[in-house]
Amino acid sequence: MDAFHTILKFFMNRKTAIGYSFMALLTMGGERVFSLVAFRCPCSSENLRYGLVFLFSPALVLLVIGYFLNSKTWKLFTGCWVNPRKIFPRGNVCHFFYVFGQITLNALVAPVMWLSVALLNGTFYECAMSGLDNPAYLNAVCERKSEKCFGELHMVACGKSSMPFSESDELRRTLQAQSQILGWCVIVTTALLSLLTTCCASCQSKVSHLQLMFWKVYEGTEKEQLEEIFQQYATKLSERNLRCFFENKEPEPISLPAFQAWEDASQLHSFSSSKQHYSTIHKLVEEGQKGINEERETTMDFVDRREIP
């Protein structure tokens, strides 16, 4: 049992890396399945449209799923129609765009993985670019080939052109090489950008490294405690209500937070370097309701990322 706990702890400590690797494997598997089962290049003038749709629509779908699965999206948008002031608070209009930008960056991980895997494979790009009608591009690709290249490039992806095998094979290899170089560029650019943004965010962080670590632990624990206490109070309240219904008695009072208290507790947390509040509930409990309505500063995003959707 002890050994099992040690192994589990080892994996739990690296769950971000394992999560990302799992997502990458899933993307690779999905891309393989798509290109083997579903993708059939039409080998006509429709190549470009077909190839681009297969390349970009799954990326769009993954982006939307990314937005759905991020609990911060729901925290930001719940109740915004009833009270627009919630997402555009007085004096801090950019707050919404800042938070939305963070959510988008998180949701962009899966689409970028899909794009890079699809480009490294080369099938979709090969089909799409063999249908491109741009004369400059055709001149570049068909440089030292026969005249047939200009008219029959779109049939090369299916192997149905009347050009000799060595020529059509070389054309396919050139297109796949372009695709793979583009794929590597996408990966490198993404990696560089994410390293730079993480560095900048870290440098400008108002809290030190160890406090950040404690904060993450606190956030996880608070979420567990909230779930537990929701269960407890929900049980108490529903028991009381049902008992009074069946036994036709007067209900005894149970104290629950007021509507405004729930509203205040649901706001996105922002950090103030003069005080030391690790979450919105912490701030609410120590300062009372009025503390929440003050000017907001930057948001510490991970605090709210894993809240209950």
Next chain:
Amino acid sequence: MDKLRGALDFCIRHQTVLGYSIVSLLTAASEYIFSSVVFKCPCNSGNMLYGSVFLLVPAFILLLLGYMVNVRTWRLLTGSCPPEKHCDCSSWGTCARYCQVLVTVTARALVAPLTWIAVALLRASFYECAASGNSLIKNLICKDQKDQEECQNLLFKIPCDEQLPTKISSKFLSLQAQSQLIGWFLIASIMTVALISTCVSRCCSPVSYLQLKFWKIYSKKEQELFEIKAKEHATKLAEINTHCFFEATDPAPFHTPSNEDWRKISFLYTFSSQKQYYSMIHKYVNTNRGNSARFQEEGQNPPVLGFVDETHAIESGF
């Protein structure tokens, strides 16, 4: 059960070496997958670009990943340039310290990229493709040939055709042999540099062998207890807060370390031979919660004590 326990203990004791070996194995495996499944040399004038991209770009990406995963990077950078204070690199000491940590972190991060390059060179397909498009190689091999253009075209086709190398010239080593020689040379030089630098850092170590051993055990223990204590403290604080939220009462006074206390223990560790402190927490606690002048004393940063800052990595960087 006993044997499993024994095996687990062995793994935990040697987890650094095991970790690096696993990283190297994973890199070698993915290089194998890439070169057999994904890599198709175009066999035309794009050979050089294609081959070099496959050889060098994944190495660069692995380097960036190595930086992101290393705890010391984030320990050094977090909070170093907050917007309210103007970050000043004017002090020479701070700059030197940053550079030294950067060099150590880079050395650690270079393991995976160099493994990739070494394995890729040993397998020879990437180098063969890149070299067959390289003008230097072309000048070397084709200088005695009458028809330069024909020779170049033949050279381009080498990665796609197994029989071709013999037709061009038997004077020079085949491209595959060149690649493997370079690969072995790279591995040998990396090993030599690693051995020399470890020797030098151990020679310059201000502490003795047994004390270093004790120190490593202390760091690990401190990290485990820190995690346990942090979880306990966080649980108590979260309990107080959630109960007070539901019952609309005021919270009981509960002491938690202040922002300034956290900042003090997050500094990078410096060694001082007068007083023996095994970590920043130790130093903080023994110098009147960081208020005594001894806390701010400058110390040395011997490379052999780099492991002190590499603990406390729950979810480093992400």
